[in-house]
Amino acid sequence: MSKHRVSTTINGEPTEFLCEPQLTLLDVLRDDLHLTGSKEGCSSGDCGACSVMVDGRLVCSCLMLAVEAEGHTIETIEGMARGKDLHPLQRKFLEHAALQCGFCTPGVLVAAKALLDRNPNPTETETRYWLAGNLCRCTGYDKIIRAVLDAAAELRAERASG
Amino acid sequence: MLSYVAPLTVEEAISILASASGPAKVLSGGTDLLVQLRSGRTKPGLIVDIKRIPGISGIRERDGTFVIGAATPGAVIGECEALRQAWPGVVEAANLIGSSQVQGRASLAGNLCNASPAADSVPALIAARATCVVAGANGQREVPVESIATGPGRTSLKAGEFIIEFHLPKRPPRSADAYLRFIPRTEMDIAVVGAGVSVTLDPDGACTDARVVLGAVAPTAILVPEAAAALIGRTLDETALAALDQAARRACKPIDDKRGTIEYRTKVAGVMARRSAAIAYERAGERR
Numbered sequence: 004m005s006k007h008r009v010s011t012t013i014n015g016e017p018t019e020f021l022c023e024p025q026l027t028l029l030d031v032l033r034d035d036l037h038l039t040g041s042k043e044g045c046s047s048g049d050c051g052a053c054s055v056m057v058d059g060r061l062v063c064s065c066l067m068l069a070v071e072a073e074g075h076t077i078e079t080i081e082g083m084a085r086g087k088d089l090h091p092l093q094r095k096f097l098e099h100a101a102l103q104c105g106f107c108t109p110g111v112l113v114a115a116k117a118l119l120d121r122n123p124n125p126t127e128t129e130t131r132y133w134l135a136g137n138l139c140r141c142t143g144y145d146k147i148i149r150a151v152l153d154a155a156a157e158l159r160a161e162r163a164s165g
Numbered sequence: 166m167l168s169y170v171a172p173l174t175v176e177e178a179i180s181i182l183a184s185a186s187g188p189a190k191v192l193s194g195g196t197d198l199l200v201q202l203r204s205g206r207t208k209p210g211l212i213v214d215i216k217r218i219p220g221i222s223g224i225r226e227r228d229g230t231f232v233i234g235a236a237t238p239g240a241v242i243g244e245c246e247a248l249r250q251a252w253p254g255v256v257e258a259a260n261l262i263g264s265s266q267v268q269g270r271a272s273l274a275g276n277l278c279n280a281s282p283a284a285d286s287v288p289a290l291i292a293a294r295a296t297c298v299v300a301g302a303n304g305q306r307e308v309p310v311e312s313i314a315t316g317p318g319r320t321s322l323k324a325g326e327f328i329i330e331f332h333l334p335k336r337p338p339r340s341a342d343a344y345l346r347f348i349p350r351t352e353m354d355i356a357v358v359g360a361g362v363s364v365t366l367d368p369d370g371a372c373t374d375a376r377v378v379l380g381a382v383a384p385t386a387i388l389v390p391e392a393a394a395a396l397i398g399r400t401l402d403e404t405a406l407a408a409l410d411q412a413a414r415r416a417c418k419p420i421d422d423k424r425g426t427i428e429y430r431t432k433v434a435g436v437m438a439r440r441s442a443a444i445a446y447e448r449a450g451e452r453r
Contacts, residue, residue: 007169024169024212027199047200049353051266060240060269066199067270068192070169071214114265135352136264 007070013038014082022069029053029064031072032079040080040109044138051137054110054117055079061117063136080109083116091161092116092154101150103141111137115151123159127152171214175300175329178213182325183302185211191327192216193236194270196263197279213327221329222272224248229335235274235297235328243268252333253448254342254361254441258289261346264353274328280314281355283381287314288361289344291388292376295333301326311378314385337374340365341448345441346380347433349424356381357425360413360437362445364396370450372396377409377442381424382417382434389416392438401446409442410435 006021013036022031027046032038032055041064044050048066055064056078083090092112095101102108111134118125118133125133130151131144139147172178182189187210192198201207215221216236224245225232231248242248243260262271262285276286277297290310298307302325310331313320322328342363348354359380367373377392395408419430 005168023167025167025202046203048196048263048267051264054266057269060238061266062269063196063266066196066267068169068195068199068212068214070171071192071195071216073171117265132352133265136266 007073009070009073011072011074012076014078020069024068024070026069027065028055028057028067028069028072028077031069032064032077038079038081042106042109044106044110049136049138050107050110051114051134052107052110054113054137056113056117061114078113080113083112090116091157092119092151095150095154095157096147099146099150099153101142101146102139107137107139107141111139111147115154118151119155119158123155123162125152125155167210167212169212169214171217173217173219175218178215178218178327179300179302179325181211181213182327185213185325187211189213189325191278193221193272193275194238194267195275196267196271197275215327215329218329231333233273233331233333235330236272239263239268239271240265242273248333251336252289252293252342254344254363254445255286255289255293255295255333258344258359258361259286261285261344273331277310277313278320278322278328280316280318280320280385282314282317282384282386283356283359284314284386285344285346285356285359285380287386288359288378288380289342290331290361291378291386292342292344292361292363293333294363294376295331297328298330298332299326300329305329307332311386311388316384337365339367339449339452340374341445341452343441343444343448345437345444347437355424358382358430358433358437359386360434360441362438362441364442364445364449366446366449370400372399372401372405372446375442377413377438379413379416379434379438382419382430384418387416387418389413389438392416396442401443406439406442410439413438 042052044052053064189211190209192214346356346359361378365374375393375396392412399405417431
């Protein structure tokens with residue numbers, strides 16, 4: 004089977020990989036690039052555990068072929084913290100204990116950041132609808148929602164003072 | 166063995182599809198296709214990704230008409246303020262497809278060509294008198310959206326044909342559309358019934374033109390002229406609503422499945438048609 008050479012930018016780093024055409028972006032991120040933060044939950048676009056950003060758009064990496072990534076910019080959960088400095092969303096998830104097993108958490112964080120990047124002051128309802136494609140089977144959703152809204156408030160305060 | 170190719174022009178895509186030796190699939194957002202690839206429900210030898218073709222994704226406005234590229238993601242459709250103003254029902258229907266993540270990729274052409282009877286964008290597009298441009302080895306043809314799906318998973322597209330864009334016509338004054346679906350949850354589900362309604366009102370609020378389309382109650386989305394006739398010449402009074410409800414129910418040919426029984430779907434179709442018509446009327450009335 005012929006492999007495709009794919010050039011992308013992942014978390015700010017120019018990244019090349021070879022892949023067979025049937026592999027998903029999630030397959031390559033996890034198995035070849037060892038970026039295992041993105042999780043494989045359902046492989047059918049229902050659970051959101053594999054959420055990544057492609058050219059600034061939130062997508063399920065299980066619903067995208069890796070070859071489609073040619074020339075595109077990808078951001079994964081691994082790019083969210085700045086070194087040891089956690090993103091405010093990540094800190095708030097810890098403070099609010101908004102996770103138990105943690106399997107859904109990378110996807111929830113990526114999706115929540117996508118929301119806050121375009122809407123710094125979402126309502127609880129907007130937040131719940133936006134995250135409806137991220138399934139969590141442990142905590143229930145209340146802590147997740149509280150953590151996201153709290154992070155949004157902190158980010159707004161930072162922006163106002165900065 | 167699967168091959169992947171991403172042509173840069175419509176002509177190139179046509180010639181690749183025409184010379185494909187085995188089954189080929191056109192890829193736009195992939196939110197249905199990748200699921201079917203994985204489950205083995207479809208086993209193409211070739212995937213033709215059309216997203217590198219300039220203009221295949223994006224929205225253009227020309228003298229009040231809109232051209233929506235076949236592969237335009239739902240999220241981009243939802244962000245187009247001019248389109249939301251002109252066709253709020255089409256936009257709300259397109260934005261009901263899947264999650265925020267799915268909206269980042271899912272396209273109108275995919276929703277139409279996947280040919281699910283419950284596809285949310287399709288009733289709204291048909292109500293809007295949308296057309297689509299089909300490209301193939303014999304050139305291009307512009308056809309009504311309702312001519313594409315012929316049954317669950319089946320379309321009228323010939324081998325090697327694909328949709329390149331959708332056209333939405335210019336709106337007369339006091340016109341608006343709406344789409345509603347019923348699902349047992351509040352989000353992330355497949356329509357039990359969907360109803361798209363588009364109306365144009367005269368200055369006194371009486372309906373001069375209407376289109377009513379139902380989804381998920383027949384093998385394809387169905388245009389219901391009798392339901393539109395119940396609205397035309399009237400304001401949205403009780404008599405018109407009752408006639409609309411009855412016409413919508415009569416048009417239903419649903420199946421029994423886990424999402425709803427025949428009886429339930431039929432009743433809900435009348436309710437959804439009425440509610441969707443009420444929203445379309447209210448929106449049109451605000452535009453006088």
